[in-house]
Each structure stands twice: as C-alpha cells, then as structure tokens.
Amino acid sequence: METQMKGIPRGALISLGCEGSANKLGIGIIAHDPTTGKSTILANIRHTFVSPPGTGFLPKDTAKHHRSFFVQIARAALRAAGISPAQLSCICYTKGPGMGAPLQSVAIATRTLSLLWGKPLVGVNHCVGHIEMGREITGASNPVVLYVSGGNTQVIAYAEQRYRIFGETLDIAVGNCLDRFARTLAISNDPAPGHNIEQLAKHASGKILLDLPYAVKGMDCSFSGILAAADILAAQMQEQDAREARGEPAVNAAAGEVRITPAELCYSLQETVFAMLVEITERAMAHVGSAQVLVVGGVGCNERLQAMMGYMAAERGGSVYATDERFCIDNGIMIAHAGLLAFETGFQTPLAESTCTQRFRTDEVHVKWRD
Amino acid sequence: MATDSATHQFPLPAILEYPSSTPPELITQGAEGRLYKSTYLLPSIPCALKYRPPKPWRHPVLDARLTRHRILSEARNLAKCRREGVPVPNVYAVDESAGWLMMEWIAGDPVRVAINEWLQRRRDDERAQGRTGDAVVEGKGEADADLVALLRRIGAAVGRMHKVGIVHGDLTTSNMMLKPWERGKEPANGHNVESDGLLEGEIVIIDFGLASQSTSEEDRAVDLYVLERAFASTHPRAEKLFTAILEDAYREAFKQAPVVLKKLEDVRMRGRKRSMLG
Known part of the structure; x- marks a missing residue:
C-alpha cells in the first residue's frame, strides 16, 4: 500500500473516469500535480465484452456486461490505486458518442457513485478523451490527430480552443469495416477482431494486392464499398475452397485467376484502407503546416498503420506519435484525464444534466484548458 | 534521409x-x-x-x-x-x-493575392481618411466596382465549369489565377480603364487534382460551399458581398443554377459534414 501511495504528489487532484461507450468497460484513476502539471496514472482497469466469432456485440448484451462488471472493476481500480473514495476530486464519465445502451449503463453507475461519495460529476467527450490521453502519453504538443476506432474515423487539428475535424468517414468507421470483415471470415473476436486481422495479414506473401476500391474524397473517405468488395472476394475464396475439396483445380490459371487466402484478403484490405488514412492525414498536415501526427483509437494499435504513418511523417520532416493498447483502446484513464483537465478550469456537469448521447461531435467541445 | x-x-x-x-x-x-x-x-x-x-x-x-x-x-x-x-x-x-x-504556364497572381492586396490598399485609404479601416466591403459606389466585376467573373467561370459537367473538388481563391488580359482581348464591358489594374485580368481555374465529372446538384453545391468557406476564411471583410455577387453571376452563366443554389442552402445548414457520429 505504501509504495503505491508514494506515487501521489501532495495536494494532487485525483479523478476517477468511467468509460463504456462500446464493448470495453474501463475504469481509471489519475492524479494531476497542480504545481508541476505532471500526471500520474494510479489505475487503469478494463474488461472487454467478447462476442463469439462471426457475430458483433449487440447494445443490450454489451450494456448487460457493463452493468454486471461495473462494481467489480470500480473496486479493483480503487484497490490498484490504493486510495479511498474520499480522496477523489471528481468523477468523470463518457457522455458520448457511442452506443446508447452501454453509455446509459455506465452513466447511471457513475451518477450513483457521485451521489454515494458526494463528488462532482464531469461528462467527457469520448474523442477528446482519446486526443488528450494521446498527447499526455506521447508528449506531442500540437499534432494533427488521426482518430481511428470501431466507431470513429476522423482527422483532427487543434485551432482556437476546438479540435476541428478536417476529414472524416462519410459512412462506416475504419474499425467497423475491419471488425465486420473479421465476422465474414468468422475469425475470433478475442482479444479484438482487428488484432487478429493484423496477425493473419503478416502471413501474406506481399506480392499480390487484391483489387479493392479506393475511396478518398478530398480529406474525407468512405469504407462501406470496400467492405462490400472484400466480402465478394471472400465469397470467391469459399468457392475456390469448395472446388478444391471436390478435387477440382481451385483456380482457373488460364484466366489469370489467383488463389485467394484469408491472409491475402486481410493483407489487401489493410494495405488499401491504411493507404487511404495516411493520404487524408498527409493532406491535413500539408493544410495546417504540421509535421507531427498522433494516432489514437483502437485501430491506432496496428503496427502496419503506425509504420506507414511513420514513413509519411519522416518524409515531411516530422514523426509519428502512437501509444500501445493500454491507451489506444478505449479505457477509463483517458476519461479521467480529459475530465480532470476540464474540472481544473471550473467545469462540472450538474446531476440534472448528466445525460449521455450517441451523437456528440469532437468540435462541439470548448477546449478551455489549451490556448 | x-x-x-x-x-x-x-x-x-x-x-x-x-x-x-x-x-x-x-x-x-x-x-x-x-x-x-x-x-x-x-x-x-x-x-x-x-x-x-x-x-x-x-x-x-x-x-x-x-x-x-x-x-x-x-x-x-x-x-x-x-x-x-x-x-x-x-x-x-x-x-x-x-x-x-x-x-x-499561367502568368499573373492567384486571385487570393490580388484580393488581399486590394483590401489592404482600401484599408490604407480608409485609415488615411481617419476611419478604422475595418469596414465591411458593401460593393456600393465607384471604389468597389473593380471587386464586384472580379467576383462576377469568378461566378461566371465556376458556372461555365459546372455547365460542362466538371466539379472542381477544391475551389479556393488560391486555385484561381488572374491572368493579365491579352492585348486587344479586354472585355468591352466591365473593364475599368480608369482603375489601378490590380483586379484586372481573366480568371483561369487551376489545380484539377481533385476534380471529377459530375452533374449532381449535391456535388455542385458542395463545390460552391467549399469556395464560400474558403473565401470567408481568407477574405472575411468581403464575405457578404461575395456570396451575393457570386450567386448572381453563377445564375447568369449556368441554366441549372437555381436548383444548385437551393441545394447549397441545405449544404450550408448541415455543413459539409454529416452531423451523426457513432
């Protein structure tokens, strides 16, 4: 207990953050030292709802998961941090955007904690949480941010106390595209479908690139057509498998047909969608004249995306900032951190206004803590 | 490296x-x-x-x-x-x-440079007369005639481009050049002989890197919206005037303009971006 207590500076503000906008329930505790401005992570506990292969996570099941695990995770976080609820300055929760039912479960649980312990509430924009945590961990001062996850795909740059969206997806998020393709191939959702696609893609030869659409429009992009095209290729692969099982030749070599494998499919899909993301990020960097790029969100863990982004940034005389799965994937600590930054400027969410919303744009938040 | x-x-x-x-x-x-x-x-x-x-x-x-x-x-x-x-x-x-x-190679300056120089000169003149120089450009009177004529030429050029079924994808005043008139080719009307020549010249649209062939009202309206936003952020003092004159000249140059301008109102309301995010 004593060693853990040593981490907390005297007079520090401590915040507890609860995140549950998608299938991860995360509770984190962070301390800000008001004199040095340094933050100390005291706890970062997460539990993920994993659905069986071939299926996605449904809102009602996910909400049920969050409700069942909330108390257990909250206790574990307090224990890991070695603090009592009385030491907290505020309690933060994800106000949105995200899936309705899981958001509501966590909002209700957080309100309960706030009333139980008599602590003020702070509602946090999920996207801003990712950005602030990424900046804190990597030390990137004013980067162009690529926020890529199962629910969001945005290119963001900061200007005049707002995170402004320069480009975004016009339909589904890039992570959603990857997750749904993992469902088509019925590969495991554990620990994450995107992670398993990344591992499969490593087995590809790298010589073949299957033909998929490339949909960039200015600084925006679109992924639904790519998913549909990838699904068609997956169906062709199954036909080839069936032919092979019957003892016929799998491919018509004379017609130039290639043998499609899950690895080649995952590789081609990754190469195509990541090239699109790098392209729109580069365009935003040229537009705002920045050479730093920060990648946040679950897809940001992907090492191939980080490598491509690094190559592009290096050519522009800059570098890429990325974090690992502890901070890229949804977590409570980012909500605690962004919430505490707002709380320090005097921001609080009164109980009567402590709602949550599925629609909450990144540029709606007044970023009072930056100049 | x-x-x-x-x-x-x-x-x-x-x-x-x-x-x-x-x-x-x-x-x-x-x-x-x-x-x-x-x-x-x-x-x-x-x-x-x-x-x-x-x-x-x-x-x-x-x-x-x-x-x-x-x-x-x-x-x-x-x-x-x-x-x-x-x-x-x-x-x-x-x-x-x-x-x-x-x-x-298109000679001359981008339209952005010319307009900014013109606005700067106008500000200097106003300051010389003891005013603040921050007045909104209203387009009335002799002094603003050059700018009005230029904006009309911009609207006409965009209208003609849309008429042939091309949308530009990145319309800004940086992507339009002000090419000095060739000798003997100055337009008979709208050409101000008395002026300082700062805003004189033919509008040439450049950089078709994001252009596409499209005749959809939505695409055309987004093209206009991007130009409007770009203009407002680079030359805020002339924003109001710009919208009015651009629409007017666009309408004259392009028969289907009314439908596009109606769509432009929708685009303005929602912004270029969708409001939903999950």
Missing part, C-alpha cells in the same frame, strides 16, 4: 533531369505532388509540370494504379474544360506511368 522540411531538397523527376536552357524551379509542394516551372519546346514557352512522386508507404501496385488514374483524370478534365471553352491551362504532355502532367 528525412531533414527539416524547410531545407528539404527533393530529387527531380526524371523528365526534368535532361539538360535545358532554363533550370527547373520548384513552385509549390502540396500533399499530393510538386509543381515545377520549366519550358516546353522552346525556351520562350514556359510551362508548369505537375509531378506526383511515388509514395513509398503505399503498396507498389496500389501506388502505380492511383498515380496513373489521377494523372489521367486530371488531364481528361482539363482537356474537357478547354474544349468547351472553360478557362483552364492547356495540357501540353502527359506521362501517366512516370507520374507527370505538363501544362501551360
């Missing part, structure tokens, strides 16, 4: 490595490509060379496919505009596999 972006020296595309009487000059470096000034056929004919370098992080198959497609589509859209009388640079030569497109 990576150096500070300010001092970064890019390798020249192969085409510019042949000896020539005029050394190539790097004009701009965008995200997509680089623009060089060189000469074509004779040392006296300047040209612009747009080069899309290979992107090493992209899969080589994808990179070659995209570069080829984009160079060809830009050349086709330029050629189509030219054929139908929309003022754009003439295409001289294309090598889509090497990734370059050679075009006519």
